[in-house]
Amino acid sequence: MSSSPTDRHQQIHADLTAALAPLGARVEDLTVTPAGKRRIVRVLVDKDLDSLDLPDETSVIEPLDLDTVGDLTKAISDTLDATDAMGEQPYVLEVSSPGVDRPLTQPRHYRRNIGRLVTVQRPEGGETTGRLVRAGADDFDLRPEGGKPQAGKAGAASVITLGYDAVTKGKVNVEFNRADPADPADSTDMNDTTDTTKEGQH
Numbered sequence: 001m002s003s004s005p006t007d008r009h010q011q012i013h014a015d016l017t018a019a020l021a022p023l024g025a026r027v028e029d030l031t032v033t034p035a036g037k038r039r040i041v042r043v044l045v046d047k048d049l050d051s052l053d054l055p056d057e058t059s060v061i062e063p064l065d066l067d068t069v070g071d072l073t074k075a076i077s078d079t080l081d082a083t084d085a086m087g088e089q090p091y092v093l094e095v096s097s098p099g100v101d102r103p104l105t106q107p108r109h110y111r112r113n114i115g116r117l118v119t120v121q122r123p124e125g126g127e128t129t130g131r132l133v134r135a136g137a138d139d140f141d142l143r144p145e146g147g148k149p150q151a152g153k154a155g156a157a158s159v160i161t162l163g164y165d166a167v168t169k170g171k172v173n174v175e176f177n178r179a180d181p182a183d184p185a186d187s188t189d190m191n192d193t194t195d196t197t198k199e200g201q202h
Helices: 005-023 066-083 107-111
Strands: 025-035 038-047 091-096 117-121 127-135 139-143 153-157 160-163 169-172 195-200
Touching: 005 025, 005 066, 038 066, 066 091, 107 127, 127 160
Parallel strands: 038 091
Antiparallel strands: 025 038, 091 195, 117 127, 117 169, 127 139, 139 160
């Protein structure tokens, strides 16, 4: 008996997760979309933070570079071919890393965006915007832009600590002229997404 699309999707996700784990990466999202006689397989990949053994909750995490995305694309393509997951129908494989337009829905999403200017929505309404300076397992710290120094800590701007359960939505704000990577990242936000495309057929 043939498997359902849902079962097939779950199996592909599991196969790709196993293939990327040794490379220190994870599958953030997976979609398979019909496109005429072909299918488009879109895989969103990111660093597996559990594999990085991070020493703290505040260090900046560099995004995946193009060479790494290329290596991950090959691993994904080889896995799809080896498992015959896509069958006989040709497909186009698109692999990319998260961009700034990706919503912040998990603690790891906040952790990988340390140093960014983010806006979060609160359950009671209203928004809070600030520089993300720490992201832990249960909560995170925002430093409001232009925040006043903390009492007794000259030069240290005040921070707001929020639990993940205290926000309904988070997003990264696009900044065209960001500062140094360590304080925070020194690259244009519009260039954060890297992707590769590859065609496959059995």
